[in-house]
Amino acid sequence: METTPVLDSSPEFDPRALRDAFGQFASGITVVSLLDGDGRPTGVTVSSFSSLSLEPALCLFSLGKSQMSCKWIDSGNGFNINILSAEQEASAWQFAKPLEDKFDGVEWYAGRNALPVLKGSLCHFECAKWNVYDGGDHIIVVGQITHFERGDGDPLLFYRGKMATVAE
Numbered sequence: 117m118e119t120t121p122v123l124d125s126s127p128e129f130d131p132r133a134l135r136d137a138f139g140q141f142a143s144g145i146t147v148v149s150l151l152d153g154d155g156r157p158t159g160v161t162v163s164s165f166s167s168l169s170l171e172p173a174l175c176l177f178s179l180g181k182s183q184m185s186c187k188w189i190d191s192g193n194g195f196n197i198n199i200l201s202a203e204q205e206a207s208a209w210q211f212a213k214p215l216e217d218k219f220d221g222v223e224w225y226a227g228r229n230a231l232p233v234l235k236g237s238l239c240h241f242e243c244a245k246w247n248v249y250d251g252g253d254h255i256i257v258v259g260q261i262t263h264f265e266r267g268d269g270d271p272l273l274f275y276r277g278k279m280a281t282v283a284e
């Protein structure tokens with residue numbers, strides 16, 4: 117499918133104001149987990165996850181081009197997407213920091229695709245890399261789900277730059 121740009125040049129917005137406006141959209145929080153160039157488990161906190169297609173089974177997220185994880189998405193064939201539960205706020209902050217060992221103190225196991233899965237996640241999707249598209253200062257990563265497991269519990273939420281849980 118061909119797309120035609122709506123505008124020749126992008127209007128200039130205050131990036132902070134645009135970011136705050138984007139933040140009005142409440143989302144869940146995921147950790148995308150994968151292996152680094154040395155085969156060590158690593159991961160990144162991502163709220164841009166979205167379901168995409170049922171047949172084939174696809175989902176997507178976007179990643180800033182300056183993130184280290186872009187390199188590992190590029191060099192690897194897949195990744196896992198862990199939907200965080202209300203009890204995993206500490207992990208959400210940990211995977212959002214540029215740490216040498218992102219998995220320090222985090223319990224995990226190897227999924228069927230041999231990539232790391234965070235223990236205690238509400239759900240995890242094991243994905244093969246389907247395609248990567250340009251998205252301005254981000255890349256859009258589409259994964260084909262090869263296996264998933266669903267747990268139970270309340271999700272961790274992200275809204276206006278803060279983490280929250282569901283209030284009944």
Ligand SMILES: Cc1cc2nc3c(=O)[nH]c(=O)nc-3n(C[C@H](O)[C@H](O)[C@H](O)COP(=O)(O)O)c2cc1C
Nearest residue numbers: 160161162163164178179180183184185212213214
């Ligand atoms: C709640 C939350 C959601 C985030 N969502 C995204 C996202 O969707 N895409 C992204 O590129 N960075 C996102 N980030 C920022 C990254 O987690 C952060 O920049 C991280 O340090 C990148 O790690 P890396 O450089 O090892 O890849 C988010 C951070 C937080 C706290």
